[in-house]
Amino acid sequence: MFLIIINLSEPLKILNIVDYIFSDYEKAINDSSEYKEMLEFAKNLIELSDSSILTYSKNVYELIKNKENSKKVKSELSKIREIILNNPKLDIYPKNPISLKSGREVYLYNCAVCHGDKGDGNGPAGKTLNPKPTNFLERYDLSPLRIWTILNVGLVNMPSFNNLSDDEKWNVAFYVLSLKYQNTQKKKVNNKFDLKLISKLSDENLKEMGYKNDEIAYIRTNIENLIEKKDHFYEILGSLDLIKNLYQKEEYEKAYSLSVDLYFNDFEPIEKNLFAKDFEFTSKLEQKFTQLRGIVKQKNKEKEVENLILNIKNDLEKARAILEGKAFSGNWALFNSFTIIFREGLEVAILFGIILSIVKLSENALAITISYLGIISAxxxxxxxxxxSQFIISISTLQREMLEGIVSLLAAIVLFQVSYWLISKSENKIWIGYIKEKLKSSLNKSNLFFIFSLSFLAGYREAFETVLFYQAMIINTPKTDLNYVIFGFLLGLITIIIISYG
Structure with a gap:
């Protein structure tokens, strides 16, 4: 059997090789071409390995080279597999609930022509293939993750299925493992399974865990009802514990990397809805996540890290209660609406006031007009x-953060250049007098562009954030109370105008 490896990250390539050797080594010993291929993949495994698994990979190569028994080879491969799958960056598991019905539909449309409707490898197109398509009814070593990986990379006479979404691949993977149990006796299992864990377990693994054949049959055919219901908070709390453990082991870079992933992948998806329900609380919680990312990069801060993580956990329980509570009341919607526009608007008013006061030093009417034009454009x-905004909100949280970051960076660059141009020359009264005289005639298009850009960026970054927050608020507010959101917005806007011109 020839294994094709394409378009996968290093950990996935390693997993694919490990699973391939694990399942086919015993047969390959007695087939010269298969055995030669095994040695080649064992070499590839060493080349792909980092320090955490290199020793085990070398052991695998030596064991295969000496044609040792499969039990020893599988033992070393299992160690590699465990290390790879416990890597917090390798986030491979279904992100949405499993649907066996959807998996069946995708299987019949894409797979049955070769593997057969029953999964016995006797599909009409499969009869002419060599080697024959896998007979799923006889395979107890396959896990959903293994099948998902094959769907991504393909095998001999089998293409990859990158036209399928991740959800479709996972649904097919779980459905395939249910085929052998469609017409067998089943015994009900009351246990609930972690979706991450069950996606990595083969039937052989389940048997090793103590499940009988009829129980495995029930698990495979009723998996949709046996998954523990977990939310983002569960993932966040688990990641926080892992960050603490990594920090205690002095693995500071890993702790920092995980803290970044935690924020973008788990906290960001719930943040905008949380902002909409309690703006001030969410702002403070966001600051604590920022503080965590900073402190885990520093050495000898174990007590501070532990206390901060405990503090964040306590806040997350409050956040869960806020999100699980009822929709906004009218007064609560009004208060949050007022708070959002007041805070964002005040930031714009302060920054634009500074820009305008500096530009007015030039006494150049065109420059002042350009400043107003920038903020109006924003x-x-x-x-x-x-x-x-429906499209804007649909982009990933990481892209949204990047957009805000780019805008902030541009604003900083423009602020530096404008400040240098306008302020650096005002060292004393003589220079100020000179500037006033010269700026009237020497303002060029480049200078005006800087002024416009700075005013625009100062306004648009806050406008973008405001749109996100109000969209979340509207989603969580009953239609009958939307007038409170509008009233809070107008009240906050009027307050900003009064403060700005007061």
Missing amino acids: IFLGIITWII
């Missing part, structure tokens, strides 16, 4: 963003 684009 507001106008903010309105357009609101109109297309």
